[in-house]
Amino acid sequence: MAGFGAAGAWAPGLVRAHAGGELPERFLPREVDIAPGIPAGEIHVMPDEFALYWTLPEGRAIRYSVGVGRDDLYHAGSFVVQMKREWPSWKPTPAMVRRAPEKYEKYAEDGMPGGLDNPLGARALYLFVDGRDTYLRIHGTNQPSTIGQAVSNGCARLVNDHIIELYEKVPMGTKVYLHPKAGNPYSPDQHGMDHHS
Numbered sequence: 001m002a003g004f005g006a007a008g009a010w011a012p013g014l015v016r017a018h019a020g021g022e023l024p025e026r027f028l029p030r031e032v033d034i035a036p037g038i039p040a041g042e043i044h045v046m047p048d049e050f051a052l053y054w055t056l057p058e059g060r061a062i063r064y065s066v067g068v069g070r071d072d073l074y075h076a077g078s079f080v081v082q083m084k085r086e087w088p089s090w091k092p093t094p095a096m097v098r099r100a101p102e103k104y105e106k107y108a109e110d111g112m113p114g115g116l117d118n119p120l121g122a123r124a125l126y127l128f129v130d131g132r133d134t135y136l137r138i139h140g141t142n143q144p145s146t147i148g149q150a151v152s153n154g155c156a157r158l159v160n161d162h163i164i165e166l167y168e169k170v171p172m173g174t175k176v177y178l179h180p181k182a183g184n185p186y187s188p189d190q191h192g193m194d195h196h197s
Contacts, residue, residue, distance in 0.1 A: 027065040027147055029162060034061045043081075043125075043138065043176040045156050047074055050148045052138070052156055054169060064162050067146040069154035076180040079134065081170055083126035087114030093135055096153055117142055122160040123167040127176055138176070139163060 036059040038044075044053040044061075047068040053061040068074055091111030092104035112118050121140020128134060137155040140163040146152070147159060156178070158166065 029064050032063045045178045047181045065147050067149050067157040069152045073154040076178045079127035079176040081125045081174040082128040085124045088120045088124040090118050090120045123163045
């Protein structure tokens with residue numbers, strides 16, 4: 001989508017809520033110019049940039065670096081934040097267990113409580129379409145080295161300190177746009193959500 005750019009000022013420093021040391025400078029949040037007319041208070045995920053934009057008034061946004069879903073699991077579309085959780089529990093979907101039983105089967109029954117080892121990290125924003133949970137999330141991560149990569153089961157992930165900051169800004173009912181990847185315009189409206197069910 002035209003209108004999002006990377007020029008701008010660094011956002012203030014944050015308390016680290018993850019292990020693994022400092023992030024490379026290119027992954028730090030920064031305030032950037034965007035096209036005028038994009039409403040404030042929206043989330044736009046640009047998968048080819050590995051970027052999430054929290055839109056501000058007057059053609060500005062905060063750009064966060066993210067990891068995104070693998071090509072076959074990333075689904076573009078329009079969503080609404082209808083649930084938020086701090087240190088959320090996690091349970092793999094049946095589709096995740098089918099794809100990688102050696103990795104997920106041990107969590108299929110009871111899941112995993114919230115905490116630093118949990119794949120959802122410190123916070124999670126739950127994405128819905130027409131009142132239905134899509135099982136897509138914007139969340140923290142226990143693997144900060146995956147930022148800037150397409151490795152997830154469809155969600156957008158931020159390092160924990162960045163999701164903590166974003167979580168505080170995002171009210172319930174916020175519109176979220178997962179923009180298509182180049183050459184891969186999957187949409188939950190066209191293809192359903194079987195990859196997460």
